[in-house]
Amino acid sequence: MQTLTIDQQLKINAPAEKVWRVLWDNDTYKKWADAYMPGSHYTGDLKQEGRIKFLDPGNNGMESEVVSLTENREITFHHLHELQGGKEGQSLGNMQEKYTLSEHNGVTTLTLTSDMPEEYFNDMDAATKKALQIIKDLAEE
Template sequence: MEKLHFDIQIKAEAIKVWSVLWDDFSFRQWTSAFTEGSFYQGDLQEGATIKFLDPKNNGMYSTITKLVPNEEIIFHHLGEIYDGIETPRDLGEVFERYLLTEDENMTHLEVEIHTTEELRSFLEEKFTDALSNVKHLAENQL
């Protein structure tokens, strides 16, 4: 298992950063750093299943194991999706954790990822750009 950590300081309140991360329109914008046209299906509720997809309906599905609005969300990845069909895969403890800490109109966004070795280089290459997109959107959107 590979453990990755990313963080960024954003000049915006945590509620704004959270909105950029998880509102459909801005989610599609910041995740374009990974794959153009990325989106998710499902409700952001603890215990809910979320599908992270590309325009060809390929991606992964996950359970939200923790959700504290505007502060923290953890996705436990369960399997992959090919042509819209869920394919369970024993990924072990593969998860993503987003943690927002606000201090005087600044938000520190930390992302911790436990992933497979095969995805490590892709995530290391793309996640910095994705977080730059989040920063730009949070600091410049009305």
């Protein structure tokens, strides 16, 4: 499976702590994750070595492990396998997704990198642009 990496960055006029809350608070997560798939949500432990399931309303999505986490600064997920109806599907190999927050003078730069199968790259790259804009809007409210 050929993979490409989405690499996007956005400046947000809000402290890193607020951007982090927008990213990972269940209610705001659902708002920006909607850019990828309406009804998206996650379950699990958002902590080092925790397991997270990123799901759509039909329990399709993927299961991931939190490889590293520094609150308000950085989180990296290793995507383990697809989920179909909540059941383990195809392995996702070494695909990773990383969110990095860097704050300077109250402005946070959010960088998102995400490994993606080539066939989904264009759609997911466009969805990521939309998701980042929603995160910015929510954090700047």
